[in-house]
Amino acid sequence: MTETNRPTRRLSEAGVSIWLDDLSRERLDTGNLAGLVDSHDVVGVTTNPTIFAAALSAGTAYDSALTALAGTDVEAAVEAITTDDVRAAADVLRGVYDATDAVDGRVSIEVDPRLARDTAATVATARRLWETVDRPNIMIKIPATVEGLPAITETLAAGFSVNVTLIFSIERYRQVMDAFLTGLEQARDNGHDLAPIGSVASFFVSRVDATVDAALDDVGTDGALALRGRAAIANARLAYAAYQEVFASERWQRLAAAGAQPQRPLWASTGVKDPAYPDTLYVTELVAPGVVNTMPQATLDAFADHGEIVGDTVSGTADDAAATLHAVEAQGISLDEVTARLEDEGVSKFEKSWDELLTTTKTGLDAAGA
Template sequence: MNDTLRRLNDAGTAVWLDDLGRDRLDSGELARQVRDGLITGVTTNPTIFHRAITHSGAYDGRLAGLARLGTAPADALRLLTCADVRRAADVLRPVHDASAGIDGMVSIEVAPGLAHDTAGTLAEARLLHWLVDRPNVLIKIPATDAGLSAAAGCLAEGIGVNVTLIFGLARYRQVTQAHLDGLERAARAGLDVSRIASVASFFVSRVDAAVDARLDKRGTALARALRGRAAIANARLAYELHEQVRSGPRWQALAALGARPQRPLWASTGVKDPAYDDTRYVVELAAPDTVNTMPAATLSAVIDHGEPRGDTVRGRYEEARGTLEELGALGIDLDTITEELETDGVARFQDSWQQLTAGISAALGAEGNPHA
């Protein structure tokens, strides 16, 4: 393991890769990264698959075969993405086994169009769980009202979940409660809760992008001083909430049954503003029992020049609260911003999914598929 990543690991942060595609699998690049100890998990989303499938010829042969079978575009899309996730899960299975099921996970997301459909999300989550058929796979479900009900339902059935598109503290609190609810239902049903994994994907860089845009319009010295501070403060307070939940009686009762905590997973950790250090959303959010899923460029930057300083979250809560109070004094309401980011995040993934479906439909049609 690279020394920088070892220091992150020592601080309690597991490094996952926020990327997947057939090129990475076929070339052996993913296997090498796992073998060398660079990553211990993988996350995917509709945008990642859209980029992987539409910008690579690695899927052409499979698409031609699916066209000859008359496969509908939606079915072809699921077959292609599930195949990639299944292969990635097999690559990461040794990590999963060696860590007693804590790491070595791969995530696959339900169709974004189901974000406000509890029954549809739960049905697709069950389907994905069955199609991939690997113990080290998490089903990604957005943290909408409907999604949280579906996530709790999945956990109650023993299906591991990655609750995603979390931007704000109020929503994250609801995510933690859904996790407790799902595990309690699983325990009442007689399931082994020690085998049910979950992470909560708390988005980081998009918060700074949205807040900084508002700060730039203020033009004051305080506004300039607050640039780039909102996202890390917001995430640190989410971790404080995570600690509070773990100290509560509901979690303690589940822990006594062997339940695993729902680890905070820092997502959207690629820096969007070139004025900022490109490793800041990694080194400033290192803490026990966390995951940081990084785009390939961010992972490379961390390996090359990242400077972890141990735990950079605990003990910084008052400072974080002060940052949010200063933002409030400028009339910047982070709750409103994070609600808008959730809506926008769902819309972005829906758009990527629709574009990918259209692209696959066109590819199947080119092969003479009557369903395209």
């Protein structure tokens, strides 16, 4: 085996950035996050309402914060706690941010998911979060709903970095890239320095397989069952082909000449949902230059323990990926319907997690003030 195609566990050697899909006060207080930067090559962090709801409901790490916030409105308390965590994580990763010229070292914080269908409120909240956290290496997370698209453009135009979340379909992903390019064009026209404006497009993976596999099981034929576990990877590989196309365009080249960074594809939902699949499936099969893979702790540990890659597993696979999705459609499964449902479910799940976060925080505030 030659030096250029030797197996490795260093995704960075293949141009992939590892971000941790988790954050908690405990990780910050114990130095766990800082340790993962050294031990697991973590160079970024993503958060969402589900992550914060789990963090607040576990252990005692937030007791002192809740005591200090006793008597505060619950929504203001949630914002204070989550922005404090993101600010602290951004400080941990500031060295990475500086060393990579503002590419990595990023920490994402999500706009209240109840605003996913409200463009103006999303933009206003994005600005408030950016100014409250007050760190150059954060990203404001905005869902890729129809109403979210103009909010993405407007937030970027103001010079703020954006993580676009809940992308499931190639069509919507193309709309996201257009919103990004428009936002940077407006930022340039507004006089902003484009170099520090970062953006990733979070393309969800495992949820696609979970939904499509269930539909294939319902069909039940040998041909249908042979397609299990293939749709999500094919979908993501086609997304990467779209990314390569858009970021080879003259429109992008004009922005790059003005100092802009590309909006990198970020593979989200990379923990396998089916235990029959390899636990590093959505890592090893989605290796390509210039992407981010955000992993939950279990996937991060699994890859560090036994994950192995041999170069790029995405580039040049578009034709095979399209054939796979065509075969799925031939089983009577509409990918358009699947991805539309997953977007709606994604928004609903984050709304539910946000409600859980509010409830847990209120309980803690009440106890602290008793």
